[in-house]
Amino acid sequence: MNNETDHDVELTCAGLKVHFTDPIQLERSGRDDEFRVAGATSPSSPAGEIHRIECESRVIIDIDMMKDGVVEAHHHAEFSDLEFNQVTGAFRATGPGLIESTQPDTGKQLTTSPRAVARANTPVKTPEKTFVFIHATFIGQLEGNRNERFVQLKQHVRGVFGPVRQLGDRINIDGLSVDELPEKTGSLGCENLSISAIPGTNAKWNSFSMVAESNSSDSRKGTRTPCRLESQPISGDADKITYDHSKQQFILRADEGRQARVSHRRDGGEPESLTGREILYYRDTNQLTATQITGVQASER
Numbered sequence: 518m519n520n521e522t523d524h525d526v527e528l529t530c531a532g533l534k535v536h537f538t539d540p541i542q543l544e545r546s547g548r549d550d551e552f553r554v555a556g557a558t559s560p561s562s563p564a565g566e567i568h569r570i571e572c573e574s575r576v577i578i579d580i581d582m583m584k585d586g587v588v589e590a591h592h593h594a595e596f597s598d599l600e601f602n603q604v605t606g607a608f609r610a611t612g613p614g615l616i617e618s619t620q621p622d623t624g625k626q627l628t629t630s631p632r633a634v635a636r637a638n639t640p641v642k643t644p645e646k647t648f649v650f651i652h653a654t655f656i657g658q659l660e661g662n663r664n665e666r667f668v669q670l671k672q673h674v675r676g677v678f679g680p681v682r683q684l685g686d687r688i689n690i691d692g693l694s695v696d697e698l699p700e701k702t703g704s705l706g707c708e709n710l711s712i713s714a715i716p717g718t719n720a721k722w723n724s725f726s727m728v729a730e731s732n733s734s735d736s737r738k739g740t741r742t743p744c745r746l747e748s749q750p751i752s753g754d755a756d757k758i759t760y761d762h763s764k765q766q767f768i769l770r771a772d773e774g775r776q777a778r779v780s781h782r783r784d785g786g787e788p789e790s791l792t793g794r795e796i797l798y799y800r801d802t803n804q805l806t807a808t809q810i811t812g813v814q815a816s817e818r
Contacts, residue, residue, distance in 0.1 A: 525581040525588075530599070532573035538566045538604075572599040576610070582620070590620035591684055596659065606664030613656040616668065619684055622647045623724070649725070649762070650681045650688050653710060666714035674710040676727065678703055678760075695747050701800065703748035705729045705758060715763050724763035731756045743775075750788075751798050751805070753779030765800040781805050 576599045582590040594617070596610035657672025670676075679688050679702030688702060698704075707729035715724040729744040743754040746767065755769035755777035769777040776792045783789070784803065794809035 523583050525583065527579045528572065528577070530572035530574060530576040534571040534573075535567060536569040536571075538568045567603045569600065569602050569604075572596075572601075574598065588684065590618070592619075593617040601663075606662045608659075608661055608663065610659040611657075612659065612672070613654070614659060615652065615654045616659070616670070617653075617687075618651045619648050619681060619686070622649045622680065648681050648684065648686070649678070650686070651676065651678045651712065651725075652688065653677070653712070655710075667711065669709065669711045671709050674705075674707050674729075676705040676707075676710055676712075676729070678705075678727070695749070695752050698747065698749050700749060703746060703760075705744065705746055705760075707744035707758070708732045708742075715761070724761075726762065727760045729758040743771075743777075750782035750803060751779055751800075753777060753796065755796070767798040767800070769796040769798075770794070776811055779805070 574597065576594075576596040578592075578594045578596075578599075580592040581588045582592070594610075594615065596614040597612060599608065599610045601608040653670055653674060653676035655670040655672060655674045657670075659668065659670050661668030677688055677690060679699060681688060688699075690698060690702065690704060705727065709730040709732070711728040711730075713726050713728075715726055729746075731741070731743050743756050744758045746753050746755075746758050746769070751767065753769050756772040756775060757768075757770040759768040759770075760766070769779060771777040771794050777794065777796050778790065778792045779796050779798070780788045780790050781798070791805070791807060792811045793807035796805065796807045798805045
């Protein structure tokens with residue numbers, strides 16, 4: 518599915534059902550095992566538009582986003598099942614599954630690090646154009662809307678995000694400790710993760726936000742395990758963790774009667790542990806503020 522101008526979509530699955538807006542009929546195209554979709558009233562009448570598709574088992578999606586025929590971003594996803602409404606843009610999938618996205622960092626918020634890019638052996642130079650890489654896995658449900666540019670993943674979610682130098686590069690932090698993480702690369706562990714595009718000037722989408730929540734943030738039932746953020750120079754636990762890429766801002770919030778906890782290292786110094794109801798951190802300036810602070814502890818050598 519492509520228009521050879523701004524997108525190219527490849528979809529594979531074990532079973533596919535397509536719903537059209539109007540009745541259709543299949544006509545032989547003249548080639549073996551190939552059919553043409555036509556309107557039901559006559560072969561010359563136009564076929565209706567696709568209304569909804571249902572994909573069953575082993576769903577794999579690859580999307581190239583292009584400008585003037587040149588690929589600028591790539592998205593990849595794997596699900597057990599998928600439903601997509603072409604008219605409303607809404608989609609729903611079941612796990613276990615993953616989503617992966619590499620797109621230009623139009624806000625130029627990030628620079629790359631040698632350890633951030635898997636299988637990259639060449640020295641890193643300051644690029645004219647960097648890309649944002651996001652990878653997230655889940656085992657529950659996924660819901661979102663293509664038109665509104667958001668997606669939500671549920672149950673045992675793990676997300677990794679950070680800068681890469683070019684399309685095709687990926688971030689791999691498996692086996693790395695928090696102290697070994699590349700600069701401006703982070704990971705989130707939670708039960709609910711929402712990723713949304715942030716509109717910029719001229720109605721363009723030029724940034725994104727991530728909201729990680731534990732089950733305790735929206736229900737008294739389920740796990741009370743907080744979300745976990747791992748990055749440099751700040752890591753922590755909270756019932757809700759928000760990341761705004763356009764502001765390079767993290768917000769860690771605790772539910773009523775609970776505390777958010779962070780470990781923060783100032784300009785190469787020893788890490789400092791802090792607990793409070795709400796903790797704000799700005800990555801560009803390495804500044805941290807907190808409300809209702811209940812504890813501060815400096816690490817000893």
